[in-house]
Amino acid sequence: MAASSHRSRLLTAAVGLPVLALCVWSGGWPLFVLVLAASLAGAWEFLGLFPGAGMCVRGAALALGALTVWLGWRVGPAAALSVPLAAFWLEEFSRLFHKQAGRDGPPRWLTAATLLYIPGSLQFLTAFGPGETALVLAAVMATDTGAYYAGHLIGGPKIWPSVSPKKTWAGSIGGLATTVAVCLVAAALWGKTPWPAFALLGAAMSAASQMGDFMESSLKRAAGIKDSGNLLPGHGGILDRADGLIPAILVFALARNLTQYL
Numbered sequence: 001m002a003a004s005s006h007r008s009r010l011l012t013a014a015v016g017l018p019v020l021a022l023c024v025w026s027g028g029w030p031l032f033v034l035v036l037a038a039s040l041a042g043a044w045e046f047l048g049l050f051p052g053a054g055m056c057v058r059g060a061a062l063a064l065g066a067l068t069v070w071l072g073w074r075v076g077p078a079a080a081l082s083v084p085l086a087a088f089w090l091e092e093f094s095r096l097f098h099k100q101a102g103r104d105g106p107p108r109w110l111t112a113a114t115l116l117y118i119p120g121s122l123q124f125l126t127a128f129g130p131g132e133t134a135l136v137l138a139a140v141m142a143t144d145t146g147a148y149y150a151g152h153l154i155g156g157p158k159i160w161p162s163v164s165p166k167k168t169w170a171g172s173i174g175g176l177a178t179t180v181a182v183c184l185v186a187a188a189l190w191g192k193t194p195w196p197a198f199a200l201l202g203a204a205m206s207a208a209s210q211m212g213d214f215m216e217s218s219l220k221r222a223a224g225i226k227d228s229g230n231l232l233p234g235h236g237g238i239l240d241r242a243d244g245l246i247p248a249i250l251v252f253a254l255a256r257n258l259t260q261y262l
Protein backbone atom coordinates (compact mmCIF):
# COMPACT_ATOMS: atom_id res chain seq x y z
CA MET A 1 0.00 0.00 0.00
CA ALA A 2 1.41 3.41 -0.95
CA ALA A 3 2.38 5.71 1.92
CA SER A 4 -0.10 8.40 0.83
CA SER A 5 -2.95 5.87 0.69
CA HIS A 6 -1.98 4.52 4.11
CA ARG A 7 -2.02 8.03 5.57
CA SER A 8 -5.43 8.65 4.03
CA ARG A 9 -6.77 5.47 5.61
CA LEU A 10 -5.45 6.43 9.02
CA LEU A 11 -6.81 9.97 8.77
CA THR A 12 -10.24 8.76 7.69
CA ALA A 13 -10.30 6.26 10.56
CA ALA A 14 -9.13 8.89 13.05
CA VAL A 15 -12.02 11.16 12.08
CA GLY A 16 -14.67 8.57 11.27
CA LEU A 17 -14.37 6.17 14.21
CA PRO A 18 -15.03 8.79 16.94
CA VAL A 19 -18.02 10.10 14.97
CA LEU A 20 -19.32 6.56 14.57
CA ALA A 21 -18.84 5.81 18.27
CA LEU A 22 -20.56 9.04 19.31
CA CYS A 23 -23.58 8.41 17.07
CA VAL A 24 -23.92 4.80 18.22
CA TRP A 25 -23.67 5.77 21.89
CA SER A 26 -26.06 8.72 21.54
CA GLY A 27 -28.72 6.96 19.48
CA GLY A 28 -31.74 9.07 18.50
CA TRP A 29 -31.23 11.78 15.91
CA PRO A 30 -27.43 11.42 15.59
CA LEU A 31 -27.70 7.72 14.80
CA PHE A 32 -30.63 8.28 12.43
CA VAL A 33 -28.70 10.93 10.49
CA LEU A 34 -25.64 8.69 10.25
CA VAL A 35 -27.65 5.68 9.05
CA LEU A 36 -29.58 7.86 6.60
CA ALA A 37 -26.40 9.37 5.14
CA ALA A 38 -24.71 5.96 4.83
CA SER A 39 -27.85 4.44 3.29
CA LEU A 40 -28.25 7.12 0.63
CA ALA A 41 -24.56 7.20 -0.24
CA GLY A 42 -24.44 3.41 -0.41
CA ALA A 43 -27.58 3.29 -2.56
CA TRP A 44 -26.07 5.82 -4.97
CA GLU A 45 -22.88 3.75 -5.25
CA PHE A 46 -24.82 0.52 -5.72
CA LEU A 47 -26.89 1.99 -8.54
CA GLY A 48 -23.68 3.21 -10.16
CA LEU A 49 -22.71 -0.44 -10.70
CA PHE A 50 -25.60 -0.85 -13.17
CA PRO A 51 -25.51 1.02 -16.51
CA GLY A 52 -29.32 1.10 -16.79
CA ALA A 53 -29.78 3.15 -13.63
CA GLY A 54 -30.67 6.61 -14.95
CA MET A 55 -31.37 9.70 -12.92
CA CYS A 56 -35.08 8.88 -12.54
CA VAL A 57 -34.26 5.48 -11.05
CA ARG A 58 -31.61 7.00 -8.78
CA GLY A 59 -33.90 9.79 -7.62
CA ALA A 60 -36.70 7.35 -6.83
CA ALA A 61 -34.31 5.02 -5.00
CA LEU A 62 -32.91 7.85 -2.86
CA ALA A 63 -36.36 9.18 -1.95
CA LEU A 64 -37.67 5.72 -1.09
CA GLY A 65 -34.43 4.89 0.70
CA ALA A 66 -34.88 7.92 2.95
CA LEU A 67 -38.45 6.83 3.65
CA THR A 68 -37.24 3.31 4.48
CA VAL A 69 -34.76 4.55 7.08
CA TRP A 70 -37.25 7.01 8.58
CA LEU A 71 -39.94 4.33 8.94
CA GLY A 72 -37.43 1.97 10.51
CA TRP A 73 -36.49 4.60 13.05
CA ARG A 74 -39.92 5.97 13.87
CA VAL A 75 -42.19 2.94 13.39
CA GLY A 76 -40.03 -0.18 13.29
CA PRO A 77 -37.98 -2.39 10.95
CA ALA A 78 -41.01 -4.36 9.76
CA ALA A 79 -42.77 -1.20 8.59
CA ALA A 80 -39.63 -0.06 6.79
CA LEU A 81 -39.47 -3.25 4.71
CA SER A 82 -42.85 -2.42 3.21
CA VAL A 83 -41.16 0.27 1.10
CA PRO A 84 -38.92 -2.09 -0.93
CA LEU A 85 -41.92 -4.37 -1.46
CA ALA A 86 -43.94 -1.41 -2.72
CA ALA A 87 -41.01 -0.43 -4.97
CA PHE A 88 -40.97 -3.93 -6.44
CA TRP A 89 -44.69 -3.68 -7.23
CA LEU A 90 -44.30 -0.20 -8.74
CA GLU A 91 -41.40 -1.31 -10.92
CA GLU A 92 -43.37 -4.23 -12.29
CA PHE A 93 -46.41 -2.02 -12.88
CA SER A 94 -44.23 0.54 -14.66
CA ARG A 95 -42.70 -2.13 -16.88
CA LEU A 96 -46.16 -3.30 -17.93
CA PHE A 97 -47.19 0.29 -18.63
CA HIS A 98 -44.11 0.92 -20.77
CA LYS A 99 -44.53 -2.41 -22.55
CA GLN A 100 -48.07 -1.50 -23.56
CA ALA A 101 -46.72 1.78 -24.93
CA GLY A 102 -43.98 -0.04 -26.87
CA ARG A 103 -41.14 1.39 -24.79
CA ASP A 104 -38.48 -0.08 -22.54
CA GLY A 105 -39.31 0.11 -18.85
CA PRO A 106 -36.96 0.69 -15.92
CA PRO A 107 -34.37 -1.97 -15.02
CA ARG A 108 -36.17 -4.90 -13.48
CA TRP A 109 -36.11 -5.05 -9.68
CA LEU A 110 -33.16 -2.65 -9.44
CA THR A 111 -34.79 -0.07 -7.15
CA ALA A 112 -36.30 -2.75 -4.92
CA ALA A 113 -32.98 -4.60 -4.74
CA THR A 114 -31.17 -1.37 -3.85
CA LEU A 115 -33.62 -0.62 -1.05
CA LEU A 116 -33.50 -4.14 0.36
CA TYR A 117 -29.73 -4.40 0.16
CA ILE A 118 -28.73 -1.06 1.69
CA PRO A 119 -31.38 1.14 3.41
CA GLY A 120 -33.51 -1.91 4.22
CA SER A 121 -30.55 -3.51 6.01
CA LEU A 122 -28.89 -0.50 7.62
CA GLN A 123 -32.17 0.76 9.10
CA PHE A 124 -32.07 -2.12 11.60
CA LEU A 125 -29.27 -0.26 13.38
CA THR A 126 -31.78 2.34 14.56
CA ALA A 127 -33.60 -0.43 16.47
CA PHE A 128 -30.48 -1.86 18.16
CA GLY A 129 -29.15 -0.68 21.49
CA PRO A 130 -25.62 0.79 21.69
CA GLY A 131 -24.17 -2.47 23.02
CA GLU A 132 -25.82 -4.50 20.30
CA THR A 133 -24.55 -2.23 17.55
CA ALA A 134 -21.08 -2.28 19.09
CA LEU A 135 -21.14 -6.08 19.05
CA VAL A 136 -22.10 -6.23 15.37
CA LEU A 137 -19.39 -3.71 14.46
CA ALA A 138 -16.82 -5.57 16.56
CA ALA A 139 -17.78 -8.87 14.90
CA VAL A 140 -17.25 -7.45 11.40
CA MET A 141 -13.95 -5.80 12.36
CA ALA A 142 -12.79 -9.05 14.00
CA THR A 143 -13.62 -10.97 10.83
CA ASP A 144 -11.62 -8.55 8.68
CA THR A 145 -8.66 -8.44 11.07
CA GLY A 146 -8.54 -12.17 11.76
CA ALA A 147 -8.84 -13.01 8.07
CA TYR A 148 -6.10 -10.54 7.13
CA TYR A 149 -3.50 -11.84 9.58
CA ALA A 150 -4.36 -15.53 9.23
CA GLY A 151 -4.29 -15.23 5.46
CA HIS A 152 -0.91 -13.49 5.46
CA LEU A 153 0.69 -15.76 8.05
CA ILE A 154 -0.63 -19.09 6.78
CA GLY A 155 -1.56 -18.53 3.14
CA GLY A 156 -2.75 -21.62 1.31
CA PRO A 157 -5.52 -22.26 -1.21
CA LYS A 158 -7.63 -19.36 -2.44
CA ILE A 159 -11.40 -19.35 -2.00
CA TRP A 160 -12.53 -17.53 -5.15
CA PRO A 161 -9.46 -16.15 -6.94
CA SER A 162 -11.35 -14.83 -9.97
CA VAL A 163 -13.30 -12.45 -7.70
CA SER A 164 -11.01 -11.87 -4.72
CA PRO A 165 -7.48 -13.10 -5.49
CA LYS A 166 -6.02 -12.58 -2.00
CA LYS A 167 -8.62 -14.32 0.16
CA THR A 168 -7.67 -17.78 1.39
CA TRP A 169 -9.44 -20.52 3.30
CA ALA A 170 -6.98 -20.02 6.14
CA GLY A 171 -7.92 -16.37 6.30
CA SER A 172 -11.62 -17.21 6.28
CA ILE A 173 -11.24 -19.65 9.17
CA GLY A 174 -9.04 -17.18 11.04
CA GLY A 175 -11.66 -14.45 10.66
CA LEU A 176 -14.41 -16.79 11.85
CA ALA A 177 -12.38 -17.91 14.88
CA THR A 178 -11.55 -14.32 15.83
CA THR A 179 -15.19 -13.29 15.64
CA VAL A 180 -16.29 -16.24 17.76
CA ALA A 181 -13.69 -15.22 20.36
CA VAL A 182 -15.02 -11.65 20.39
CA CYS A 183 -18.58 -12.90 20.87
CA LEU A 184 -17.48 -15.18 23.71
CA VAL A 185 -15.97 -12.16 25.45
CA ALA A 186 -19.30 -10.39 24.97
CA ALA A 187 -21.08 -13.40 26.47
CA ALA A 188 -18.82 -13.24 29.53
CA LEU A 189 -19.46 -9.51 29.94
CA TRP A 190 -23.23 -9.64 29.44
CA GLY A 191 -23.84 -12.95 31.16
CA LYS A 192 -27.46 -13.19 30.04
CA THR A 193 -27.25 -15.72 27.21
CA PRO A 194 -25.48 -19.12 27.22
CA TRP A 195 -22.02 -18.93 25.67
CA PRO A 196 -22.77 -21.55 22.93
CA ALA A 197 -25.44 -19.21 21.57
CA PHE A 198 -22.92 -16.36 21.38
CA ALA A 199 -20.39 -18.65 19.68
CA LEU A 200 -22.98 -19.66 17.09
CA LEU A 201 -23.94 -16.01 16.59
CA GLY A 202 -20.31 -15.06 16.04
CA ALA A 203 -19.80 -17.84 13.48
CA ALA A 204 -22.98 -16.85 11.63
CA MET A 205 -22.10 -13.13 11.55
CA SER A 206 -18.57 -13.88 10.36
CA ALA A 207 -19.74 -16.20 7.59
CA ALA A 208 -22.37 -13.67 6.47
CA SER A 209 -19.84 -10.83 6.57
CA GLN A 210 -17.41 -12.76 4.36
CA MET A 211 -20.18 -13.62 1.91
CA GLY A 212 -21.14 -9.94 1.74
CA ASP A 213 -17.54 -9.07 0.93
CA PHE A 214 -17.47 -11.58 -1.91
CA MET A 215 -20.82 -10.35 -3.21
CA GLU A 216 -19.66 -6.76 -3.52
CA SER A 217 -16.32 -7.83 -5.00
CA SER A 218 -18.22 -9.81 -7.63
CA LEU A 219 -20.43 -6.83 -8.47
CA LYS A 220 -17.40 -4.56 -8.81
CA ARG A 221 -15.63 -7.09 -11.03
CA ALA A 222 -18.68 -7.23 -13.28
CA ALA A 223 -18.76 -3.42 -13.40
CA GLY A 224 -15.01 -3.22 -14.07
CA ILE A 225 -14.17 -0.96 -11.12
CA LYS A 226 -11.87 -1.24 -8.10
CA ASP A 227 -13.85 0.77 -5.53
CA SER A 228 -17.56 1.51 -5.29
CA GLY A 229 -16.80 5.20 -4.66
CA ASN A 230 -14.31 7.66 -3.22
CA LEU A 231 -16.27 9.16 -0.33
CA LEU A 232 -13.89 7.72 2.28
CA PRO A 233 -10.28 8.60 1.35
CA GLY A 234 -8.06 5.54 1.45
CA HIS A 235 -11.04 3.22 1.96
CA GLY A 236 -13.10 3.75 -1.20
CA GLY A 237 -16.85 4.15 -0.93
CA ILE A 238 -19.49 3.37 1.66
CA LEU A 239 -20.14 -0.06 0.14
CA ASP A 240 -16.44 -0.89 0.33
CA ARG A 241 -16.70 -0.50 4.12
CA ALA A 242 -20.25 -1.79 4.61
CA ASP A 243 -20.18 -4.85 2.33
CA GLY A 244 -19.55 -7.19 5.26
CA LEU A 245 -21.55 -5.16 7.77
CA ILE A 246 -24.85 -5.34 5.89
CA PRO A 247 -25.36 -9.14 6.06
CA ALA A 248 -23.99 -9.25 9.62
CA ILE A 249 -26.70 -6.78 10.64
CA LEU A 250 -29.34 -9.05 9.14
CA VAL A 251 -27.99 -12.10 10.97
CA PHE A 252 -27.98 -10.23 14.28
CA ALA A 253 -31.48 -8.84 13.67
CA LEU A 254 -32.77 -12.36 13.03
CA ALA A 255 -31.04 -13.76 16.13
CA ARG A 256 -32.30 -10.83 18.21
CA ASN A 257 -35.89 -11.53 17.23
CA LEU A 258 -35.59 -15.31 17.60
CA THR A 259 -34.47 -14.96 21.23
CA GLN A 260 -37.87 -13.49 22.04
CA TYR A 261 -39.49 -16.85 21.19
CA LEU A 262 -36.91 -19.25 22.64
